[in-house]
Amino acid sequence: MGLWLLGRGILIQGFTVQWVTGCLDVVRPAAPLQPMVALPRAPVQVQRPICQAGVQTTLFGHRKPGAWEGCYSLVKTLGKGCFGTVHLVKPRDGGEERVVKEVPFKPNMPRESVLREIENMKAMDHPHVLKVFEYYESIGKICMVLEACKGGELQDLIAAHARSGLALPERFISEVMGQSLEAISYCHSKNLIHKDLKAENIMLLHQVDIAAGDRPHCIIIDLGLAEMFLPSLPRGKIYGGTKTTMAPEVMFSNFGPKCDVYSLGCILFQLLSGQLPCDPNSADMQRRLQGCRSKAQERGIFLEAKLRGPDWRLVSKASADSQELVRRMMSPQETTRPSCEEALEHRWFQMARGSSAVIPAEQLQALARYRQHSAFQRALMAKVATKMSTAQTADLVAEFKDLSRPSCGSLRTADLQTSFESLGLTPRDAETAVKALDVDGNGCVEFSEFVAACIATSGEWQKKAVKVAWHEFDTVRKGWVENSDMVKMLHLSGLVSANTDADALVRAMDSKGLGRVAFQDFHAYLEHELQLVDKAESVLSEVGQVPASESNHLAARGPVGPPGAEKASTLTLSHRRGITRS
Numbered sequence: 001m002g003l004w005l006l007g008r009g010i011l012i013q014g015f016t017v018q019w020v021t022g023c024l025d026v027v028r029p030a031a032p033l034q035p036m037v038a039l040p041r042a043p044v045q046v047q048r049p050i051c052q053a054g055v056q057t058t059l060f061g062h063r064k065p066g067a068w069e070g071c072y073s074l075v076k077t078l079g080k081g082c083f084g085t086v087h088l089v090k091p092r093d094g095g096e097e098r099v100v101k102e103v104p105f106k107p108n109m110p111r112e113s114v115l116r117e118i119e120n121m122k123a124m125d126h127p128h129v130l131k132v133f134e135y136y137e138s139i140g141k142i143c144m145v146l147e148a149c150k151g152g153e154l155q156d157l158i159a160a161h162a163r164s165g166l167a168l169p170e171r172f173i174s175e176v177m178g179q180s181l182e183a184i185s186y187c188h189s190k191n192l193i194h195k196d197l198k199a200e201n202i203m204l205l206h207q208v209d210i211a212a213g214d215r216p217h218c219i220i221i222d223l224g225l226a227e228m229f230l231p232s233l234p235r236g237k238i239y240g241g242t243k244t245t246m247a248p249e250v251m252f253s254n255f256g257p258k259c260d261v262y263s264l265g266c267i268l269f270q271l272l273s274g275q276l277p278c279d280p281n282s283a284d285m286q287r288r289l290q291g292c293r294s295k296a297q298e299r300g301i302f303l304e305a306k307l308r309g310p311d312w313r314l315v316s317k318a319s320a321d322s323q324e325l326v327r328r329m330m331s332p333q334e335t336t337r338p339s340c341e342e343a344l345e346h347r348w349f350q351m352a353r354g355s356s357a358v359i360p361a362e363q364l365q366a367l368a369r370y371r372q373h374s375a376f377q378r379a380l381m382a383k384v385a386t387k388m389s390t391a392q393t394a395d396l397v398a399e400f401k402d403l404s405r406p407s408c409g410s411l412r413t414a415d416l417q418t419s420f421e422s423l424g425l426t427p428r429d430a431e432t433a434v435k436a437l438d439v440d441g442n443g444c445v446e447f448s449e450f451v452a453a454c455i456a457t458s459g460e461w462q463k464k465a466v467k468v469a470w471h472e473f474d475t476v477r478k479g480w481v482e483n484s485d486m487v488k489m490l491h492l493s494g495l496v497s498a499n500t501d502a503d504a505l506v507r508a509m510d511s512k513g514l515g516r517v518a519f520q521d522f523h524a525y526l527e528h529e530l531q532l533v534d535k536a537e538s539v540l541s542e543v544g545q546v547p548a549s550e551s552n553h554l555a556a557r558g559p560v561g562p563p564g565a566e567k568a569s570t571l572t573l574s575h576r577r578g579i580t581r582s
């Protein structure tokens with residue numbers, strides 16, 4: 001096998017994987033990834049209090065003091081890879097399991113590269129891109145706390161099916177490919193090229209029983225080699241990735257985002273045939289690679305194989321549509337290869353997507369209601385949204401996708417504005433509702449912003465979120481917090497703006513006047529706010545219009561009133577029909 005050993009080390013069913021091989025095929029730049037030109041970090045992070053800035057990516061993946069062992073206990077070590085060790089861990093105070101990826105610094109993996117991987121993850125807010133919750137740093141290593149993908153690697157699933165001799169159902173494959181393309185299309189829209197897409201770097205959030213018709217939820221992982229590009233010059237220049245799935249142009253260190261489409265094409269080929277298109281373990285490649293004396297020579301052999309194309313007979317049993325798509329995605333010429341967005345338009349995906357989604361009017365109304373919430377509650381829910389895992393918010397993913405365009409990965413505010421207006425909101429109210437969702441004003445409502453709004457506007461979700469929110473204050477789990485500490489934390493966490501009367505807010509929570517806020521007080525306060533919004537909404541739907549006094553009451557309610565812009569005006573909620581996405 002020599003240099004090109006790619007098979008799995010030990011393959012254990014399900015979540016426990018040992019990946020000890022494959023490292024030699026991975027090309028990491030010898031020096032830390034240094035952009036040739038000053039590249040922007042995306043998205044631009046504006047340091048504003050959360051209460052004014054919606055869900056900021058700065059809330060994700062922050063550094064925590066100490067070591068992860070202080071907050072989590074080890075469940076088991078999942079595996080050791082080229083660049084570190086991955087453990088399954090459990091929070092010491094209960095809650096969902098997480099994964100800790102420990103990466104020791106090495107000459108080809110210096111501290112800056114590891115931090116860059118975290119920054120890349122933090123900048124991507126998408127239900128199919130791995131979420132980083134926090135990280136710890138100690139001498140010589142960084143440990144990232146990540147969402148646990150309990151369904152294992154796509155690579156293992158393909159290998160298990162290939163062994164059984166059964167082909168994967170095309171419906172399942174198209175869902176996997178559709179979700180991966182959506183995630184990468186989103187990354188490209190944020191000026192990030194993944195550069196190391198392969199079946200080992202696509203994970204499943206949950207175990208799936210394919211025979212029983214379970215639907216997959218894919219998560220793109222390993223943004224360690226990802227490269228940012230300038231929107232004005234969408235080209236990458238740093239050679240890196242895995243030769244087997246690497247696009248030919250990456251070998252020339254001059255490539256665009258479409259190199260990821262090539263790699264996804266290789267994965268599609270593998271899903272359809274059970275075999276890698278340019279398999280270094282195949283007899284043909286082994287023969288060609290034998291006697292290679294230099295890295296350049298090896299690269300040349302891979303390049304030649306890619307230009308020749310794979311053995312298309314291996315996918316001949318697949319549907320005509322899937323064959324056409326895989327051929328286009330694996331086109332060696334960048335110019336003739338589709339972008340992610342174009343690939344997603346392919347008719348093969350209609351099978352998984354079905355007819356165009358009908359968005360229930362109730363769902364839109366709930367989103368429109370978000371503007372009625374106080375700035376404090378919106379800020380709190382923004383924070384809570386970043387603490388919730390994709391697994392916890394899985395129900396919301398489908399709703400989010402119904403509203404967003406597959407290739408966009410976020411809700412366009414222009415689309416939302418139109419949808420709100422179709423509900424009967426005046427253009428001004430529709431605009432206010434959109435602004436409440438997209439406070440940083442980047443023209444998009446990202447997944448976490450959507451989750452924050454859903455948490456705030458649904459009683460059921462509030463119940464789930466209130467504990468998470470409380471733990472932001474009661475960090476030592478006493479069950480209560482002194483009023484003065486609560487005030488300090490409100491300011492420090494950015495949950496209230498500098499000119500907000502935080503004392504009054506805390507006094508309103510401490511309804512019994514004991515000088516401290518207990519969990520029950522906090523819960524009751526948030527519930528009361530929710531009821532106020534509900535009450536206001538039912539008044540609105542009854543009268544179809546808000547009298548001036550009512551709107552003033554809404555704006556002035558509570559110690560921390562919502563910004564003036566939130567004053568409700570005319571609002572008719574008579575349309576109880578579904579809105580079809582155009």
Ligand SMILES: Nc1ncnc2c1ncn2[C@@H]1O[C@H](COP(=O)(O)OP(=O)(O)O)[C@@H](O)[C@H]1O
Pocket residue numbers: 017019078079081082083084086099101130146147148149150153200201203221222223224
């Ligand atoms: N969040 C996760 N949940 C479960 N397993 C994971 C997770 N992240 C990584 N792994 C496992 O660890 C392996 C290596 O992680 P990865 O981030 O790809 O690091 P490397 O840079 O070493 O390839 C993955 O292929 C997968 O098997």
Ligand SMILES: [Mg+2]
Pocket residue numbers: 200201222
């Ligand atoms: Mg990897």
